[in-house]
Amino acid sequence: MSQSPSPGHSRFETIGLIWKNSDPEVLQSLHEVVEVLRGYSIRLLAAEQHDLFSAGEVSTLPEMARQADLIIPVGGDGTFIQTARHLSAFSGKLIGVNQGHLGFLADIQPDSIEATLNPVIQGQYLEEERFLLEAKVIRNGKTLFECKALNDVVVHKWSHIRMLQLETYVNGVFVHHYRSDGQIVSTPTGSTAYALSAGGPILYPTMDAMVLVPICPHRLSHRAITISSDSKIDIKVCGKTPVNARVTCDGQDDFELCKNDIVKIRKSPHTLTILHPEGHDHFHLLRDKLGWG
Structure with missing residues (x-):
């Protein structure tokens, strides 16, 4: 299935693979990805045994992050985001194989793995x-929780219907005090996720901004606000x-909040x-995923 290019034809020396092991369709795509990669002089690293x-190719995530030139998550956007959050400190490169629903982040489709991955x-x-964003919870001057987010940091109500009362500050300047079900702080990457369903704008992925x-x-007068990505947000x-x-990062890590807690959100370094793939068109992606004409 995969071609056998001349030695040195690969742009990458070491490639890491991460996948959701419980899904048969994901495992089928993983098999096809590995078959393509075996046609090159590439060292493979796997996140778990398969x-x-x-045995020598099985690696821990930190080892993979340090050694791999490229990491390929096989799954949906959730798998991609989880991989990104764990590996961001190593400034790695990612390209995903989509086995999820929308697939805003994973470009390689299951029916075109060989044709897309080889180039x-x-x-x-x-x-x-x-x-990415970094968030921390401060209570009585102490940091109790820290997390990273590729999409968004959300302060939200939990198990009761009662609205929250929140105060928002940007760069130390008071913005507003309001009652709501919560607030989303989103990156451009996350602007097509939860923030979009809550009425926020779509930001171009490379914009230096957050919303x-x-x-x-x-109050219906409370609307989304777009600010510089270098802004310091306190909720x-x-x-x-x-x-x-609670505060939740990318829908994956969360922490219970108390009165007077402060959630500090900053742009990650x-x-x-x-x-x-070459020819990628973000506006075509939006038309396709969001059903635009």
């Missing part, structure tokens, strides 16, 4: 740099009644490089 890999391995690709999007605000949990709130 019959496709020798990329040979150096025919586009690079796009994305930034604050209220979730079901009580304070207020109110007289018992607080029923680490970036992520996403590879796209």
